[in-house]
Amino acid sequence: MSLCPKPTMAEIDLEALAYNYRQLRQFVPSSVKFLAVVKADAYGHGAVPISKRLEELGVDLLGVATVKEGVEVRENEVHRPILVMSGIYREEVEEVLRYRLTPVVYRLEIAEALSVEAGKMGKRAPIHIKVDTGMGRLGLLCEEVPAFLNKLRRFENIEIEGVASHLSTADEEDPSFAEEQLKRFSWTIGELKKMGITPPLCHIANSAALFSLPVAHLNLVRPGIMLYGSYPSPSFKEKISLRPVMSWKSWIADIKKVPKGFPISYGRTFFTRRPSLIAAIPVGYGDGYSRFFSNRGEVLIRGRRAPVVGRVCMDWTMVDVTDIPGVGVGGEVVLMGRQLDQEITPEEMGERIGTIPYEILCSVGKRVPRIYKG
Ligand SMILES: Cc1ncc(COP(=O)(O)O)c(C=O)c1O
Incomplete structure (x- = not known):
């Protein structure tokens, strides 16, 4: 790998x-x-x-x-x-x-x-x-x-x-x-x-x-x-425009081509419905990316949305990148933030898993280095 x-x-x-x-x-x-x-x-x-x-x-x-x-x-x-x-x-x-x-x-x-x-x-x-x-x-x-x-x-x-x-x-x-x-x-x-x-x-x-x-x-x-x-x-979003301070990023560590019906991650909660490209992202609930995103989250890759497939693990999350042209190992993954004209906000992440943006922001783990710009 x-x-x-x-x-x-x-x-x-x-x-x-x-x-x-x-x-x-x-x-x-x-x-x-x-x-x-x-x-x-x-x-x-x-x-x-x-x-x-x-x-x-x-x-x-x-x-x-x-x-x-x-x-x-x-x-x-x-x-x-x-x-x-x-x-x-x-x-x-x-x-x-x-x-x-x-x-x-x-x-x-x-x-x-x-x-x-x-x-x-x-x-x-x-x-x-x-x-x-x-x-x-x-x-x-x-x-x-x-x-x-x-x-x-x-x-x-x-x-x-x-x-x-x-x-x-x-x-x-x-x-x-x-x-x-x-x-x-x-x-x-x-x-x-x-x-x-x-x-x-x-x-x-x-x-x-x-x-x-x-x-x-x-x-x-x-x-x-x-x-x-x-x-x-x-x-509040309609009334005042603010700029998100945090973007959460990772990279594609591995991509594999799998046949239709292939199980993804612990517990086999997802089976591919077609021959698929599955990317492994080095982020998991050990970094604060909630296990509730299993089969429910989305990330941005090359300005497109890729769904989280299977269970989020402690250190890894798998996403389906079959529909993303030009995708490759080392490509940027945005878990939260903007990429080209797409954006995933803490609000959206919170809505997906039934919590509030406060908890999404506070959950980003100590293992994730903070890089300061500006
Ligand atoms: C005592 C107290 N004051 C102020 C705040 C700030 O609230 P907010 O983040 O909603 O502006 C908090 C947040 O929980 C709080 O506990």
Whole structure:
């Protein structure tokens, strides 16, 4: 068998990232700050290069999910404030302060531990209070916030820099529940004001709300998916044009001519219906190309669509290239992205296997090298 000269790789277009950032920035008044969400390795795009580029572009803050993610970004010379949006554990307090990370907080013992540790270091620890206005995930219920803040007053080395919440339906056509969440959030901010607390940053808007619910901008927006050129839900595609940042490519490692009725891959779930040319592509679920693409996915070769045949293996995927003239070993295969006038988007891939573009992007595995352009 001939071996493919290059590995399967993901090309990351930093110019497309810049374009998307500028597109989104246009929708937000310049007085509103911009936090770029780079959690989950920047939705699979590589948190460090993406954060560096976003910093150059002028984002005000970066958002990660975990302390480990924040440390990775900070250790690579990124200077902007980094918000740890999932909160932190007691054991991480010292690291949080050392790496100048800003956690969201919704548990008293974490606030206390931060205050004690910050005191030892002669610092004050900035925090954002996390409020659950209806997401049903993390945070204090709105009515719990005043009592929580009263207790927080004891911790003298804490500084309430922000108050945050998260919308559960901002991508849906009907804005009524997002508006209800916003109402609850505004009520909470009002209660804080009555207590003499005015956090400089109040934020609730993800990509969908940034775009379609301007009242939710408050003084900081917090988009993720649209920076990477994908859409929170299909209806957004008609309203704003973004450029996909990631293209996922491989090469044909081998082609074989097989007779009609030949079985392909594990479990013999596909038999050729005619004499066929079957190409073996060195990508599989070990690279994040989901096994659900078995007999369901498509890839681009020479600007045409080739169907995935048989089961996706850990390291290999087979495609039927019988109808593609001029196909040969070493030819480029696009799993996601554009080739000539054809394009496979993360949205299309998600629809094929019953998931969302977020999961498609985040699934591209560590084994796939990221190559940065621009
Ligand atoms: C807390 C929080 N804020 C903001 C975002 C960004 O959302 P989106 O990628 O839909 O813009 C996320 C993403 O899941 C999140 O969990």
